[in-house]
Amino acid sequence: MTWTFTEDADAFRTAAAGLLAAEATRNTAVLTLMGAAGRLGWWTEADGRVTGVLAVSPPRVPAFGAVTVEAARALVLPEGEEPTAVRGETAAVEAYAEATGRPWRPTVRMRLFRLGELTEPDPPPAGRARRAVAADLPLLTGWTREFALAIGEEPAEDYTGFVTDRISDGRLWLWEAADGRPVSMAAVSRTIEGQARVHLVYTPAAERGRGYAAGATEAVSRAALDAGVAHVLLFTDLANPxxxxxYQRLGYRPVTDHLGVEFEPSPPNV
Known part of the structure; x- marks a missing residue:
């Protein structure tokens, strides 16, 4: 039983094809990171079955996909690549973090949801949904920065490319209030292995409490279904009831809980 690592996404896909296909939803993060990851890995059982995968994105942050606790506990990355953090399904992350013997702390607890039967908001919010257009860019780059701050991330210096990419692909939706003002947004990722993830759901503080996020989320979810996406997913922060x-009122159903942890820096050599 062993971990095998590669920087070749095609080699990884070939080696782990069975698990990636059988557990596509649980492997959503790895599938998303696969093309840009600095390192990819798979765990092989004694009988040759692959039962675990991971992707390491800079700076040295492994993301587990579907993986056994045993495989997570046995993970040892190549010398010089000691992780600064790790994320993935809760049991696997805890097993790995404890096995390292390094001090660590949880940073976020998430829940992965998959859409069942999409349900319209009840009562429906006032206004309507529409796709974002280039003229919305200044507003939406500002909202994206606010979103990053709201979820505890260090905001990027410039979100122009990030937002433009989603507008150009028609993957970013707005909810307009009855007076035509944009009041909420939601986006969906590109489709990978028949699945896409809703993200960037944000309503400015002054507009909350009116159901606008529900309208935007329902609109972007329906657009994904209409485009032929087989499985529409999203992550939520468990700290936000x-x-x-x-999301559950809209038809999303829990799949598994996720955990992100950070390790304390190793002391310098004396």
């Missing part, structure tokens, strides 16, 4: 309840 409002969003967790909202």
């Amino acid at each position: 409002i969003s967790n309840a909202l």
Whole structure:
């Protein structure tokens, strides 16, 4: 039983094809990172079955996909690539973090949801949904920065490319209030292995409490289904009961819980 590592996404896809296909939803993060990851890995059992995968994105942050606790506990990355953090399904992350013997702390607890039967908001919010267009770019780059701050991330210096990419592909939707003002947004990722993830769901503080996020999320979810996406996914922060309840009212159902942890820096050599 062993971990094997590669920087070749095609080699990884070939080696782990069975697990990636059988557990596509649980492997959503790895599938998303696959093309840009600095390192990819798979765990092989004694009988030759691949039962675990991971992707390492800079700076040295492994993301587990579907993986056994045993495989997570046995992970040892190549010398010089000691992780600064790790994320993935809760049991695997805890097993790995404890096995390292390094001090660590949880940073975020998430829940992965998959859409069942999409349900319209009840009552429906006032206004309508529309796709974002280039003229919305200044507003939406500002909202994206606010979103990053709201979820505890260090915002990027410039979100122009990030937002433009989603507008150009028609993957970013807005909810307009009855007076025509944009009041909420939601985006969906590109489709990989028949699945796409809703993300960037944000309503400015002054517009909250009116159901606008529900409208935007329902619109972007329906657009994904209409485009032929077989499985529409999203992650929620378990510390936010409002969003967790909202998504379940729209038809999203829990799949598995995820955990992100950070390791304390190793002391310098004396």
